[in-house]
């Protein structure tokens with residue numbers, strides 16, 4: 538059996554996505570900025586995708602700007618806001634558990650002279666609102682906090698942070714790559730100015746993402762060029778990518794409640810299956826029902842995460858330790874470290890991430906494989 542449980546790293550595209558992209562590549566290759574009819578057809582398809590992507594978060598289509606992915610969306614939002622405001626304001630607030638595309642972007646700004654406050658999290662991976670409030674000063678330009686953490690699935694109080702940001706007149710950016718289409722994020726209820734999303738985390742294609750920019754909010758573009766995407770991101774549009782992303786967003790929007798409930802059912806089945814049969818296994822991050830429906834991070838104390846990952850691979854089960862983006866580098870997860878966990882817990886952590894394609898049979902198979910593997914490997918472990 539092959540069980541793909543690494544959906545936080547990337548997801549399998551829906552077949553409707555692939556079909557729409559094949560059509561786009563074969564038939565809609567014209568430059569959408571050109572003036573003749575087939576090109577205008579490509580442009581129309583882009584605008585339809587933009588609308589479908591906007592709908593998922595209750596945004597207007599004019600507030601969505603395409604980028605090459607979540608990484609570029611985060612860089613553009615954060616640096617673009619910082620550079621525009623830098624004459625008056627040079628302070629940024631973020632958290633210690635952001636994705637590297639946020640952390641490394643703010644560290645770049647820090648090296649360029651910006652001041653950055655890194656807000657810690659509690660053992661559940663949640664920020665303290667009072668700490669954010671306390672750090673805001675007259676020179677604060679931007680707060681950047683992720684909606685859902687990619688390693689542990691903790692969900693931040695985006696509404697409360699937005700309210701604080703608005704009251705203090707500070708821009709608020711949200712990395713919603715892991716939240717978009719999985720938890721409710723409605724721009725009509727949230728005081729969010731900038732939000733990053735990505736196609737390949739919602740069963741769309743890789744290499745396409747977008748920034749939501751609230752109407753009236755301005756940022757400085759990072760690329761100079763032909764002024765496409767409202768001059769937020771120059772460059773000829775990735776038409777197949779945009780169309781594929783749009784189809785994925787449409788499917789996501791239509792099925793969000795159903796898919797989220799289904800993934801939560803699988804997540805609980807996985808957790809209780811493991812907990813009831815394996816001693817000394819612990820959830821890292823929020824309790825099973827409090828976190829995002831698709832992410833479960835568990836430590837099997839006494840067995841190295843990396844060893845378990847490869848043993849699972851032998852059985853056809855694909856998981857991660859920490860995040861895919863940092864897993865090529867040696868060293869411990871900055872997220873688990875910042876939860877304040879012991880080294881034992883951090884070294885033995887495995888991230889399971891689900892999708893609507895997973896089944897109960899796959900979960901049961903994974904539980905059974907893990908019961909055997911953990912027992913086997915723990916024979917060599919002495920506390």
Ligand SMILES: *Cc1c(COP(=O)(O)O)cnc(C)c1O
Nearest residue numbers: 606607608636687712714715735
């Ligand atoms: C995957 C991910 C990103 C990066 O998105 P890409 O489209 O792969 O560049 C950013 N933030 C989070 C939370 C992610 O999970």
